[in-house]
Amino acid sequence: MITAGKQFVFMFFAFMIVVLLYRMDRAKKGNLPWIRRIAGLQAIDEAVGRATELGTPVFYVPGRTEINTSGAAQTMAGLEILGHVAGLTAKYDTELITAIAAPNVQPVAEEIVRQAYVAAGKAEALKPEMVQFLSNEQFAFAAACLAIMNREHPGAAIMVGEFQAETMMLVEAAAQTGAITICGTSRAIQIPFFVAAADYTLIGEEMFAGGAYLTRDPNKLGSIAALDVGKVLGTLIILIGAITMTAGNKSFLNFIKK
């Protein structure tokens, strides 16, 4: 019934769904899980505050990936944090420049920023420049971001989402203009660039925790708690796999390959 080779994946997936539902239900009933302090997310308010004090804009990039690709979850995490940042810029009357590379992210980002400004009672402050589509070509987009940062000298540059080779250019250009840089991605190959060049880096799952951390929404907090169960299970699978393979027993390997 289940496609060959995907049976174990399905079991893991189904287990995670059950745990997610259980932890979200518990969180809704008031058993909110504790989430450790995440410096990168904590620094967002400080970064927007700094840009406000300096009278400079906040520059935001929610990744470069379309919302209907395998990197969509990262784009959505970036958009969730954009909602929070837009709420802050609306509250403090700070200029916001959101750079968009994926055409189908443009209307979503526009709507998120619009909702944040409406919620803050600042609908009249909305401008098309707040969410700018630059280019869907990698280096044309990077060049446009560099130009904006060099012209506008943002006080804060926040980049959360899926990035590729342009990572280093964007974050280093932001650092050179004197911005506080907060970056996040779960692409393992790009994380070192962010770690080397950014002031704060959201590594892997930290960016997915952003929405829960910033909004304190019980459903989202519950789902973060469920991830810990998944990590324990994943670690156990790795350990059992390592022990059985070291002992020359392939039965566990064959089981997870099913």
Place this chain on the structure above:
Amino acid sequence: MRKEIPLAIAFVTGFVVLLEYFFLPAVPASKAWATMLQQWGIVVSGFAMFVAATNLVLVNVKKMDPKRNKEWYNPVLLLVFMFGMAFIGLFVGERTATYQFLFTKMYQPLGTAMFALMVFFIASAAQRAFRAKSVEAALLLAAGIIVMLGRAPVGELAGSWLPNLTNWIMNFPNVAGNRAIMMGAALGATATAFRALVGIDRSYLGVD
């Protein structure tokens, strides 16, 4: 209805794609459904390009005023080339010498030049990052020096221990760290996707 219809579309689309991924032998028709939905996604993305291009024109037309913008010629150039490329591509043809000239002699070298600039950004970032200001930064610095020397031909002059140490750093601490990040990221992506699928997370609709 403004929220319910997009949520229903997201749920049905996600459900069909999952059905095709896990239960293709049981529901063979799911492959055709999933392919159709993916094609619809491409069409919708095509329309999104119009929305994005409209934003690009609106933002740049405002910047073309020489009284308000000293660099007014940049948006003019952008729009001339944008509409010029679109016109030539649509009405003259992508295989024509004009289009090929613009693409291979202008667009591609510009992209390559941007990519080449990366080396300066890397050097500048490395100069800031590789300062042993803390234990973590010192470890990063030490690992960076060992891996760079071990990967370069000159590293072998110091003996085989340097390439071996480089390989050990790359194959053990590096892989362990990467796998931990990948596991956390994969679970985070699963949770985000599930929340979106069942309509708990509506941030992609601009509402929460």
